[in-house]
Amino acid sequence: MDYKGLVSRYKDDLIKDLFGLLEIESVRGEAGRNAPVGDGPKAALDYMISLGERDGMTGRKVDNLAGHLELGQGEKLFGILGHVDVVPPGSGWDTGPFKPVLEDGIIRARGVQDDKGPTMAAYYAMKILAAEGMDFKCRTRLIIGTDEESDWQCTDAYFKSEEMPDAGFAPDAAFPLIHGEKGITTFNIIQKQTSLDDEEPNIELKVLISGERYNMVPEAAEAKLKVLQNMSEVIQSFEDFLRRDDIDGEYEIDNGFLKLSITGQSAHGSTPEAGVNAGFILLEFLGGLDLDNNATAFVDFAGSRIMDNADGAKFGMAHSHDELGDTTVNTGMINYTEVDGGIFGINLRYPEGLDFKKGVEELEKAIYPDGFIIEDVTHQEPHYVDKHDPLVKVLLDSYRNHVNDDSEPFTIGGGTYARTLEKGVAFGAMFKDTADTMHQKNERMKVDELLLATEIYLEALHRICIKGEMDEN
Ligand SMILES: [Zn+2]
Incomplete structure (x- = not known):
């Protein structure tokens, strides 16, 4: 024809x-x-x-x-x-x-x-x-x-x-x-437990905000801190941090609060390694500060479960398939407030052969002792x-x-x-x-x-x- x-x-x-x-x-x-x-x-x-x-x-x-x-x-x-x-x-x-x-x-x-x-x-x-x-x-x-x-x-x-x-x-x-x-999934990892018995910390994390969508790598991140002592030292260490890793960031003092911002590189949530998660960079910096208990629990949790987790290994969900490739994890949203605690918005994609429902259940059990739970799970099979x-x-x-x-x-x-x-x-x-x-x-x-x-x-x-x-x- x-x-x-x-x-x-x-x-x-x-x-x-x-x-x-x-x-x-x-x-x-x-x-x-x-x-x-x-x-x-x-x-x-x-x-x-x-x-x-x-x-x-x-x-x-x-x-x-x-x-x-x-x-x-x-x-x-x-x-x-x-x-x-x-x-x-x-x-x-x-x-x-x-x-x-x-x-x-x-x-x-x-x-x-x-x-x-x-x-x-x-x-x-x-x-x-x-x-x-x-x-x-x-x-x-x-x-x-x-x-x-x-x-x-x-x-x-x-x-x-x-x-x-x-x-x-x-x-x-x-x-x-x-x-x-x-398979495409989204879910939120939410900080439930807030530590009340706080010794006087030097720095209170008031707000952290990064990312707007599950399926994008956040390109911007901002935090607002109340620094009780030695503001200039904190600023100095932030400037050193930016310079050392050639990071695009800024600080500003506003009504007595220290505001930090980081610019990363956006990318689609299916290819997180193609971007630079601005929220992760900011969390890395915050990890070196003497923060209040609640913020410390949030930042420590990010270090142990959220950052360096592009293959899902820290979730126990790393998996590989000859045709479909590897599990990928994008943390598209990171939010924290002093009042409500922290939340991570996750976009996890996985190849055939991984039991996602079981994986997410086991993750939930594993993070519960740290004071975190999983909510709002959406799931499309591969x-x-x-x-x-x-x-x-x-x-x-x-x-x-x-x-x-x-x-x-x-x-x-x-x-x-x-x-x-x-x-x-x-x-x-x-x-x-x-x-x-x-x-x-x-x-x-x-x-x-x-x-x-x-x-x-x-x-x-x-x-x-x-x-x-x-x-x-
Ligand atoms: Zn179309």
């Missing part, structure tokens, strides 16, 4: 339908009547359903949060999972984020790369097969979510009432293919499809038939939309040399890449849903 030729015949329609979708401001908003995540996401869902119905597909909506467009018949169900919600546009755009423009072969608009462009590419792959009068061997569904950028209420609602596809892919990441994702699975093989082949690239399928520490499918992988639509502009100003996608992705999806669906190649294997 001439995949390239077919897609080029539909080029103008594809771009026109994509522009219609890009014009919808589908940022999550206030819940309204029949619009649980706002009118914008709902309008984008309605738009896709109406395109499908125009093109002879069967449409269905679930709770105005998700929906699908279906073609073909048969016992098996193949799924493609995309989303039509977008993150807020932010500022600094050269043109209106919801006024798509095509300039020099590049489309610029919020969502063109994540995930409206790729979703429309997959949609056209389905549409072209139907328009060519192909006979589907399985039911083929484009599942459309409207809350991927926030809470995934869309897929939660959808799979509560709808059938789980036997296999599928999500065009919401990168080529060639992501076949494994780590997601893994074997590299030799027929799904991976057919998709990878389809990709390689269009792109001169022998890269192997890979795994990541982050999570993609594919993990909501029981047997699903992330497949496109960023190519090896694509500039990743997702969630950024002037988000863009080359028309050539849009068409190339459509060709790849067309071949993949042709082989899986028309020729039944996955069943033969």
Whole structure:
């Protein structure tokens, strides 16, 4: 089949339908009547359903949060999972984020790369097969979510009432293919016990604050101290500390309080070693001071359990997997107040083979004597499809038939939309040399890449849903 030729015949329609979708401001908003995540996401869902119905597909909506467009018949169900919600546009755009423009072969608009462009590419792959009068061997569904950028209420609602596809892919990441994702957890380690019988300490730690999100390495940290004696010595040791390790930091005396601040380096929570945790640096300095009892317990605990723990060994949860790599731990938030004690916000990611629930239970027991407990645990299991699975093989082949690239399928520490499918992988639509502009100003996608992705999806669906190649294997 001439995949390239077919897609080029539909080029103008594809771009026109994509522009219609890009014009919808589908940022999550206030819940309204029949619009649980706002009118914008709902309008984008309605738009896709109406395109499908125009093109002879069967449409269905679930709770105005998700929906699908279906073609073909048969016992098996193949799924493609995309989303039509977008993150807020932010500022600094050269043109209106919801006024798509095509300039020099590049489309610029919020969502063109994540995930409206790729979703429309997959949609056209389905549409072209139907328009060519192909006979589907399985039911083929484009599942459309409207809350991927926030809470995934869309897929939660959808799979509560709808059938789980036997296999599928999500065009919401990168080529060639992501076949494994780590388990993702967040939890808080909270200081419960406060020591009341305090001898006169020299320094009272009033406040420490660092980081705002579990999934980012904190790039700033601040502490407020009440120094009862020898303020100048404390300042001197802080300056020595900064100089010795070439650290970016400052101090200030404000109303009798000493304020210290540190600047580190931010990084994504899945790669904590790529950043410099500003909170850890500040804790290291505080560890050398004569602090009040409660602050000492907090700082000592950080030293024994929290810092130098990027592999989870201090939690008893270090683990390694050939394909999925190692456990990683990011301490994304560190907060302390004199009144409430301390809290560490942890983002732990782990490969297959670790029993996280057991690990966290044992950690809780181990830290209890130190006066700390664990709360607010969230947990997503690792997601893994074997590299030799027929799904991976057919998709990878389809990709390689269009792109001169022998890269192997890979795994990541982050999570993609594919993990909501029981047997699903992330497949496109960023190519090896694509500039990743997702969630950024002037988000863009080359028309050539849009068409190339459509060709790849067309071949993949042709082989899986028309020729039944996955069943033969
Ligand atoms: Zn996305």
